[in-house]
Amino acid sequence: MPQGPARSAREGAGAGKSGGRKQEKMNRECDRWRPDVALYVIGALEAEERAAMRWHLLSCPACRAEYEELLPVRDWLDQTRQHLASCRACRDDYRAFL
Ligand SMILES: [Zn+2]
Ligand SMILES: [Zn+2]
Numbered sequence: 001m002p003q004g005p006a007r008s009a010r011e012g013a014g015a016g017k018s019g020g021r022k023q024e025k026m027n028r029e030c031d032r033w034r035p036d037v038a039l040y041v042i043g044a045l046e047a048e049e050r051a052a053m054r055w056h057l058l059s060c061p062a063c064r065a066e067y068e069e070l071l072p073v074r075d076w077l078d079q080t081r082q083h084l085a086s087c088r089a090c091r092d093d094y095r096a097f098l
Contacts, residue, residue: 029056033063041070042077 033056039045040053057064084091 027062030060030063033060034066037063037066038070038073041067041074043074 033053036045036049036053037057040050040057045053057067084094
C-alpha cells in the first residue's frame with residue numbers, strides 16, 4: 001500500500017485535544033498547500049512544486065476536492081487564451097485590463 005511521504009511523520013504527534021473543533025476538513029498541513037492548489041490547476045507551479053502537489057493531492061481528499069472544484073477555471077482559462085489568440089478586440093481589452 002503506497003504512502004505519502006508526509007503521512008507517517010505526523011501520525012504519532014498530533015493526538016492532543018484542541019477545543020473540540022473538527023479538523024478533518026482543513027488540517028494544518030493543508031493551510032500550506034491550499035493557496036498553491038489554484039496555481040497548480042492553472043499550471044503556474046515550478047516542476048518541483050508541481051510534483052509535490054501531485055503527491056499531496058493523492059493523499060489528501062480535501063485538497064483534491066478543492067482541485068476538482070477549480071478545474072472548470074482551467075477550462076475557462078484555456079478557452080480564454082484560445083479566444084485571445086484569435087480575437088484582436090478582446091486582446092486589446094485584456095492588455096488594458098492588465
Ligand atoms: Zn490537503
Ligand atoms: Zn473576442
